[in-house]
Amino acid sequence: MAQVPPLPIGGATGGLPGAGPGQLSVETTVDQERAIAQPGVKADELAGAPELGFWKLAVIRFLHHRVATGALLILGVIVVAAVVVPIITGNLYSIQDYRHPYKAPFQSFQHLLGTDELGQDELARLLRGARVSLMVGILAVVGYLIIGGGLGALAGYYGGWLDNALMRFTDIIISMPFLLVVIAVTAATGGVRLSTVIIVIAATGWFEIGRLMRAQFLVLREQEFVQAARALGASNTRIILRHILPNALAPIIVSATLGVSGIILLEAALGFLGYSIPPPEPSWGNMLQNFEEYLLSDHTYLVIFPATALVITALAINLVGDGIRDALDPRQR
Amino acid sequence: MSKQKQKAHPTVVNGALLKVQDLVKFFPIKGGLLQTTVANVKAVDGVSFEIKKGETLGLIGESGSGKSTVARTILRLIPPTSGEAWLEGRSIFKAKKKELHEIRREVQIIFQDPYGSLNPRMSVGEIVGEGLLVHGIGSAHERDKIVSELLEVVGLRGQYRGRFPHEFSGGQRQRIGIARALALRPKLIIADEPVSALDVSIQSQILNLLEDLQNEFDLTYLFVAHNMAVVEQVSDRIAVMYLGKIVELAPAEQLLRGPRHPYTKALISVIPIPDPTLRRDQTVLSGEMPSPTNPPSGCHFRTRCPIATDYCAEVEPALREVSKGQFAACHYA
Amino acid sequence: MSDLLRIEDLHTQFHVHGGTVKAVDGVNLTIPARATVGLVGESGSGKSITALSIMRLLEKNGRITQGHVWFHDRDLIGLPDEEMQDIRGNDISMIFQEPMTALNPVFTVGDQIAEAVRLHQKVDHQAGLNRAIEMLRLVGISDPKRRAGQYPHELSGGMRQRVMIAMALSTSPELLIADEPTTALDVTIQAQILKLMRNLKGEFGSAILLITHDLGVVAEMCDSVAVMYAGRIVEQATTEELFASPKHPYTQGLLASIPRLGKKQERLHVITGSVPNPLAVPPGCAFRPRCPIKAPRSDRDIPPLTANGSAEHLVACWQYE
Ligand SMILES: Nc1ncnc2c1ncn2[C@@H]1O[C@H](COP(=O)(O)OP(=O)(O)OP(=O)(O)O)[C@@H](O)[C@H]1O
Ligand SMILES: Nc1ncnc2c1ncn2[C@@H]1O[C@H](COP(=O)(O)OP(=O)(O)OP(=O)(O)O)[C@@H](O)[C@H]1O
Ligand code: SF4
Ligand SMILES: [Mg+2]
Ligand SMILES: [Mg+2]
Numbered sequence: 001m002a003q004v005p006p007l008p009i010g011g012a013t014g015g016l017p018g019a020g021p022g023q024l025s026v027e028t029t030v031d032q033e034r035a036i037a038q039p040g041v042k043a044d045e046l047a048g049a050p051e052l053g054f055w056k057l058a059v060i061r062f063l064h065h066r067v068a069t070g071a072l073l074i075l076g077v078i079v080v081a082a083v084v085v086p087i088i089t090g091n092l093y094s095i096q097d098y099r100h101p102y103k104a105p106f107q108s109f110q111h112l113l114g115t116d117e118l119g120q121d122e123l124a125r126l127l128r129g130a131r132v133s134l135m136v137g138i139l140a141v142v143g144y145l146i147i148g149g150g151l152g153a154l155a156g157y158y159g160g161w162l163d164n165a166l167m168r169f170t171d172i173i174i175s176m177p178f179l180l181v182v183i184a185v186t187a188a189t190g191g192v193r194l195s196t197v198i199i200v201i202a203a204t205g206w207f208e209i210g211r212l213m214r215a216q217f218l219v220l221r222e223q224e225f226v227q228a229a230r231a232l233g234a235s236n237t238r239i240i241l242r243h244i245l246p247n248a249l250a251p252i253i254v255s256a257t258l259g260v261s262g263i264i265l266l267e268a269a270l271g272f273l274g275y276s277i278p279p280p281e282p283s284w285g286n287m288l289q290n291f292e293e294y295l296l297s298d299h300t301y302l303v304i305f306p307a308t309a310l311v312i313t314a315l316a317i318n319l320v321g322d323g324i325r326d327a328l329d330p331r332q333r
Numbered sequence: 334m335s336k337q338k339q340k341a342h343p344t345v346v347n348g349a350l351l352k353v354q355d356l357v358k359f360f361p362i363k364g365g366l367l368q369t370t371v372a373n374v375k376a377v378d379g380v381s382f383e384i385k386k387g388e389t390l391g392l393i394g395e396s397g398s399g400k401s402t403v404a405r406t407i408l409r410l411i412p413p414t415s416g417e418a419w420l421e422g423r424s425i426f427k428a429k430k431k432e433l434h435e436i437r438r439e440v441q442i443i444f445q446d447p448y449g450s451l452n453p454r455m456s457v458g459e460i461v462g463e464g465l466l467v468h469g470i471g472s473a474h475e476r477d478k479i480v481s482e483l484l485e486v487v488g489l490r491g492q493y494r495g496r497f498p499h500e501f502s503g504g505q506r507q508r509i510g511i512a513r514a515l516a517l518r519p520k521l522i523i524a525d526e527p528v529s530a531l532d533v534s535i536q537s538q539i540l541n542l543l544e545d546l547q548n549e550f551d552l553t554y555l556f557v558a559h560n561m562a563v564v565e566q567v568s569d570r571i572a573v574m575y576l577g578k579i580v581e582l583a584p585a586e587q588l589l590r591g592p593r594h595p596y597t598k599a600l601i602s603v604i605p606i607p608d609p610t611l612r613r614d615q616t617v618l619s620g621e622m623p624s625p626t627n628p629p630s631g632c633h634f635r636t637r638c639p640i641a642t643d644y645c646a647e648v649e650p651a652l653r654e655v656s657k658g659q660f661a662a663c664h665y666a
Numbered sequence: 667m668s669d670l671l672r673i674e675d676l677h678t679q680f681h682v683h684g685g686t687v688k689a690v691d692g693v694n695l696t697i698p699a700r701a702t703v704g705l706v707g708e709s710g711s712g713k714s715i716t717a718l719s720i721m722r723l724l725e726k727n728g729r730i731t732q733g734h735v736w737f738h739d740r741d742l743i744g745l746p747d748e749e750m751q752d753i754r755g756n757d758i759s760m761i762f763q764e765p766m767t768a769l770n771p772v773f774t775v776g777d778q779i780a781e782a783v784r785l786h787q788k789v790d791h792q793a794g795l796n797r798a799i800e801m802l803r804l805v806g807i808s809d810p811k812r813r814a815g816q817y818p819h820e821l822s823g824g825m826r827q828r829v830m831i832a833m834a835l836s837t838s839p840e841l842l843i844a845d846e847p848t849t850a851l852d853v854t855i856q857a858q859i860l861k862l863m864r865n866l867k868g869e870f871g872s873a874i875l876l877i878t879h880d881l882g883v884v885a886e887m888c889d890s891v892a893v894m895y896a897g898r899i900v901e902q903a904t905t906e907e908l909f910a911s912p913k914h915p916y917t918q919g920l921l922a923s924i925p926r927l928g929k930k931q932e933r934l935h936v937i938t939g940s941v942p943n944p945l946a947v948p949p950g951c952a953f954r955p956r957c958p959i960k961a962p963r964s965d966r967d968i969p970p971l972t973a974n975g976s977a978e979h980l981v982a983c984w985q986y987e
C-alpha cells in the first residue's frame with residue numbers, strides 16, 4: 001500500500017484526461033429532488049445527514065429503543081448484584097441457621113426473603129444462584145455461537161466437501177441423546193462439575209445456531225452485493241465480517257437469546273435430576289428442585305422467588321435480543 | 334509491466350481490451366448418496382468474442398441462455414470450466430491472487446437488482462468507497478472526498494454519503510451501484526441488465542448516464558440485457574446468445590437491418606414495437622428453449638428452427654463470418 | 667357499442683405504518699364489450715390495485731373508500747360477498763404476472779382447471795376434467811391429457827401462463843383482466859402468449875383489460891389505452907390516437923423516452939425525477955414536479971379527465987383548459 005495511485009475521479013491529485021466531474025455536461029442531477037419512492041421518508045431529510053458508521057448507528061438505535069434499554073439495565077443490575085453481593089456477604093448463602101428454618105419472607109431484615117428448610121438465607125442463595133445460572137446460560141450460548149456460528153459460517157460460505165462434512169457431523173451431534181451424554185461425561189469425569197455442565201450443553205446444543213448460520217451464509221454469499229464486493233477485490237475475511245455477518249445476525253441473535261433462557265431452564269432441569277451443581281452451592285435450578293415439596297408444605301415463596309428471578313432474567317435477555325436485532329436493521333428509525 | 338505481458342500473448346488483436354476464447358462453464362448437478370456429479374448444466378458452451386477499447390458490446394439472449402454466467406466468469410466471480418480470457422493481454426483465468434487483485438481494479442460490474450446489489454447494512458459512503466478502501470487508495474479523508482465527487486458524477490448529492498440504501502428509489506440505487514463501479518476508475522465495466530428492473534422513465538436516465546460516463550472516462554462496456562431496443566441504443570456491436578452459445582455477432586445496425594441467423598430473425602420479428610400503425614410479419618417460434626442440461630445435438634437451435642434440416646442435427650454450425658464483420662452460427666446463414 | 671364495465675371515481679386506500687397510501691385516487695375508466703383496453707403506467711402507479719379493486723380482492727389493510735364499478739348495470743362495489751364471489755372467475759377472470767403464485771402447488775393443473783369450472787357450472791369432476799383438457803388443447807399445450815396430470819412446478823413459465831389463461835377462460839368470462847401476463851416471460855414466449863390471447867379473444871369474445879408497462883405490447887394488442895400516474899388516469903384514447911398525438915406531458919415524455927428498435931437515438935429523452943412518494947403526493951397535479959409545462963392552476967387543483975379534441979380522447983391536464 002506504499003504508493004498511492006492517482007485518485008480515480010477528478011479531485012486532489014492525478015490529472016484526468018478531459019474534464020473533471022465538475023464540468024460534466026450532463027443532466028445528471030435529475031434524480032435529486034423528490035426522488036424517494038419509499039414510504040415514510042421525506043426527500044429533504046436526505047440531504048446533510050450526519051455520517052456515522054453502521055455500528056455506531058446501531059448503538060444509537062438500540063439506545064432509542066426504550067424497552068430494550070430498560071431490559072439491559074435490569075440485566076445489568078442482576079449481573080452486578082450476582083457478582084458483587086456474594087463477594088461482600090461471603091459464605092452467607094451456606095450458613096445454616098437451624099433455629100429458623102422456613103422463615104417467612106419480609107419479616108426481618110436479617111432474612112429479608114426468608115430462609116429455606118435448612119435455615120439458609122433465601123436472598124443470599126438467590127444472588128449466589130444467579131451466578132451459576134447466568135454463567136451457565138451465557139457461557140454455553142457463547143459456546144453455541146463459537147462452535148455453531150463458526151462451523152455454520154464456514155460450511156455456508158465455502159460449501160462443497162467442507163459443508164458436507166460439517167453437516168454430517170451436525171447430524172451426529174443432533175442424534176446424540178443429551179441426557180445420556182451428561183450422565184456419561186459426569187461418570188467419566190468423576191462427579192458433577194459446573195464446567196462439565198457448561199461444556200456438555202455447549203457441545204451438544206450448538207447445532208441449531210449452526211444450521212441457522214449456514215442457511216444465512218448460503219443465501220447471502222450469492223447476493224449481488226457480496227458479488228460486487230468480491231469484484232472490488234475484497235478479501236474473504238472482509239466479505240464475511242463486513243458483508244455477510246451483519247446481514248446474518250438477526251435470526252442468530254434471536255436464537256441465541258432464546259438459548260440463554262432455555263439453558264438456564266435446562267440447568268434447572270439437570271439440577272432437578274441431580275446432574276448439575278450439587279448443594280450447598282445454589283443455582284436457580286437446584287433451588288427449584290424441591291418445588292413440589294414446597295408447594296405442598298405451603299412454603300410457596302421458596303418457589304416464587306427463584307422462579308420470578310428466572311422469568312425476569314429470561315424476559316430481559318429476550319428483550320435485549322429483540323432490541324439488538326432491531327438496532328441492526330437500518331430501516332428502523 | 335502490462336506491456337511485457339502483452340507480448341507474451343501474441344493472440345491478442347491490436348486494440349482489444351478484452352478477449353474471451355472458447356469460454357465454457359458447466360455447473361455440475363450433484364445427486365445420489367455420495368453427491369457425485371450426475372449431470373451438467375451447460376450454461377456457457379464455447380463462447381468467444383473481443384471488445385475493443387472504448388467500445389460497447391451488447392450481449393442479448395433469453396433467460397437462461399448464459400449471459401450472466403459469461404459476465405461472472407470473466408470477473409472470476411465463478412471459476413470457468415475451460416477457456417481463456419485476457420484483459421489487455423494479461424490472462425484473467427491464470428492470474429495469481431495478486432494479479433487478480435490488480436485486474437479487479439480494472440474490471441467492474443453493475444448488477445440488475447437495485448435492491449439486492451447494495452448491502453443494506455452499509456452506508457452509501459461505505460458502499461461507494463469500499464473499492465478505494467480495499468485497494469488502500471487515499472486517506473480516510475481523501476476517500477470521503479472522492480466518494481462525494483463520485484456521487485455527484487452519477488447525479489446524486491455528495492451529502493447522501495451517510496444514508497442507507499433503503500432510503501433511495503430504484504433509480505437512485507442503480508446510480509449508487511454505478512458510482513461504486515466507477516470508484517476504482519476501471520477500464521471495463523460489465524453491466525448485467527442494469528436497467529431491466531427500472532421503469533421506462535428512469536431507464537432512459539440511466540442509459541444516458543452510462544453513455545455520458547463512457548465518453549467522460551473512456552470506458553468500455555460489456556452490456557448484458559434482454560431488451561433489444563435498449564441494447565441497440567447503447568451498443569456498437571451486438572452478440573446474440575442462445576443456449577450457452579453466441580449464435581450471431583455483428584455491428585448493431587447491421588444485426589437489426591439484416592439478421593442472418595434464424596433465431597435472430599425470429600427474435601427481431603416478434604419484439605413488440607410501440608407503434609400501432611406498424612404491421613409486421615412475425616415469426617412466432619414454437620416451443621421453448623431446451624434445458625441446458627441436455628442441449629440438442631448439432632445446432633442448439635434446431636428444435637425451434639423453422640428451417641432446420643437433418644444435417645443440422647448432425648453437425649454443429651461454427652460461428653463464421655457471413656459478411657464483413659457479421660458472424661453467424663448457422664449452416665444456412 | 668355498449669359498455670361492459672364502467673369505473674367511476676374509484677378511490678382505494680391502504681393504511682400503512684406511516685399514513686395512508688392513496689393507491690387509486692379517482693380513477694375513471696370504461697371498458698366496452700369485446701374491446702381490449704390497455705392500462706399502462708409506472709411501477710406503483712396503481713394499475714394492479716385498480717384491477718384488484720374491480721375484483722374486490724384487496725388485502726386486509728386496503729379499502730375502497732369511494733366510487734362505483736358498474737358491470738352491466740350492477741355496481742360491484744356494493745354487492746354482497748356471495749354475489750361477488752359468483753361473478754369472480756365466472757363473469758370476470760383474472761390472470762397474474764407470476765403464475766406460480768396463483769396456482770396451487772399440490773394439485774395437478776387439470777384438477778385445478780376442473781375445480782374452477784365446477785365452481786360455476788353444475789358438472790361432475792369428469793366433465794370438468796374433460797373441459798380442462800379441452801382448454802389446455804385450446805391454449806396450445808401439446809399432449810394436453812398428459813399435461814393435465816402434471817403439477818405446476820413440472821411446467822415451464824410459459825406453459826404455466828398458458829394454464830392460467832386456460833383456467834381464466836374455462837368459464838367463458840365476459841371480462842378478462844390480465845395483470846402483466848407476459849412480463850416475466852422471454853420475448854419469444856411472450857410472442858406466443860400474445861398471439862394466443864389474440865386468437866382466443868376472437869373465439870371467446872371476452873373483453874380484456876391488459877395491464878402492462880410495455881408500450882410495445884399495448885401497441886400490438888389494444889384498441890384503446892389508459893395511462894395511469896400516481897393513482898389517476900391521466901390520459902385515455904384509442905391506441906392509434908394516443909401513439910400519434912399524445913396530449914398529456916407524461917405520456918409525451920414516456921413515448922419519447924423509450925428506446926425504439928431500429929431507430930437509435932443520439933440521446934434518449936428523459937423525464938426528470940421519479941414518481942412521488944405515495945405517502946406524500948404533492949397537491950394539485952401529481953405530475954407537476956416532473957412536468958416541463960407546469961400549467962397555471964396545476965399547483966393547486968387536480969386536473970379532471972376531460973374530453974379534448976374528440977370525445978374519445980380524454981386527458982387530465984390544465985394546459986388544455
Ligand atoms: N450457480 C449455478 N448453479 C447451477 N446452475 C446455474 C448456476 N448459475 C446459473 N445456472 C444455470 O446456468 C444457465 C445460465 O444462467 P445465466 O444466469 O447465465 O442466464 P442468463 O442468460 O443471465 O439469464 P437471465 O436473463 O435469466 O439472467 C441457466 O440454466 C441457469 O439455471
Ligand atoms: N397491501 C398494500 N399495503 C400498502 N400499500 C400498498 C399495498 N398494495 C399496494 N400498495 C401501494 O399502492 C400503490 C399502487 O400499487 P400497485 O400494485 O397498484 O402498482 P402497479 O401500478 O401495479 O405497479 P407495478 O407495475 O409495480 O405492478 C403503490 O404505492 C403500492 O406501494
Ligand atoms: S444450423 Fe440448422 S437448425 Fe441451426 S439455425 Fe441454422 S438452419 Fe436452423
Ligand atoms: Mg442474467
Ligand atoms: Mg402491478
